[in-house]
Amino acid sequence: QVQLVESGGGLVMPGGSLRISCVTSEFTFSDHSMSWIRQAPGKGLEWVSHISSGGDITLYADSVKGRFTISRDNAKNSLYLQMNSLRGEDTAVYYCARDNIVVAGFWGQGTLVTVSS
Amino acid sequence: DLVMTQSPLSLSVTLGQPASISCRSSQSLVYSDGNTYLHWFQQRPGQSPRRLIYKVSNRDSGVPDRFSGSGSGTDFTLKISRVEAEDVGVYYCMQHTHWPWTFGQGTKVEIK
Numbered sequence: 001q002v003q004l005v006e007s008g009g010g011l012v013m014p015g016g017s018l019r020i021s022c023v024t025s026e027f028t029f030s031d032h033s034m035s036w037i038r039q040a041p042g043k044g045l046e047w048v049s050h051i052s053s054g055g056d057i058t059l060y061a062d063s064v065k066g067r068f069t070i071s072r073d074n075a076k077n078s079l080y081l082q083m084n085s086l087r088g089e090d091t092a093v094y095y096c097a098r099d100n101i102v103v104a105g106f107w108g109q110g111t112l113v114t115v116s117s
Numbered sequence: 118d119l120v121m122t123q124s125p126l127s128l129s130v131t132l133g134q135p136a137s138i139s140c141r142s143s144q145s146l147v148y149s150d151g152n153t154y155l156h157w158f159q160q161r162p163g164q165s166p167r168r169l170i171y172k173v174s175n176r177d178s179g180v181p182d183r184f185s186g187s188g189s190g191t192d193f194t195l196k197i198s199r200v201e202a203e204d205v206g207v208y209y210c211m212q213h214t215h216w217p218w219t220f221g222q223g224t225k226v227e228i229k
Contacts, residue, residue, distance in 0.1 A: 044222055044223045
């Protein structure tokens with residue numbers, strides 16, 4: 001059974017940084033592209049970033065471009081999102097998702113990032 | 118950015134009755150490879166989203182056959198043939214033909 005477990009969320013001040021992680025298991029991580037998708041409290045879903053299976057292709061939403069960096073360590077079966085220059089509007093639950101035929105076939109349980117002073 | 122517009126935004130349905138959600142995109146979702154990358158997700162209260170339908174009409178593994186997807190170009194529909202209590206939640210359409218990939222606003226389904 002595919003497992004995606006996010007961690008690293010928490011409270012951070014505006015302008016601060018945070019790195020969240022997604023540890024995966026029960027599948028060959030290096031075979032799959034991965035994404036980060038977020039959901040602000042009480043709001044809808046927003047695609048944040050995507051990375052190819054080999055890590056050579058990355059995509060970012062305009063709202064995070066230049067501030068967030070997606071990466072992966074295929075040896076550790078892990079996906080990361082480095083978030084810098086955080087703003088209040090980045091407050092959200094961040095989900096990692098794995099492709100299955102196409103994008104977002106499997107989702108983790110999410111990790112909450114709160115940006116506030 | 119490509120805009121995905123769902124309607125209605127809220128739906129109250131009697132158990133056992135059908136439900137239908139519309140999703141319209143501001144551009145055609147047909148990709149250069151001929152595929153249409155329009156998918157549907159369900160988010161039950163307090164849970165992570167779950168994909169139900171991919172590429173317009175393909176049900177994901179474990180999804181009941183009362184869920185079906187249809188459409189083409191810019192107009193798409195998710196249908197639930199007979200609503201059950203476990204179908205309560207918010208449903209989102211999503212496109213990944215054009216970057217940035219975008220979701221609809223969501224349609225909240227409740228039981229009447």
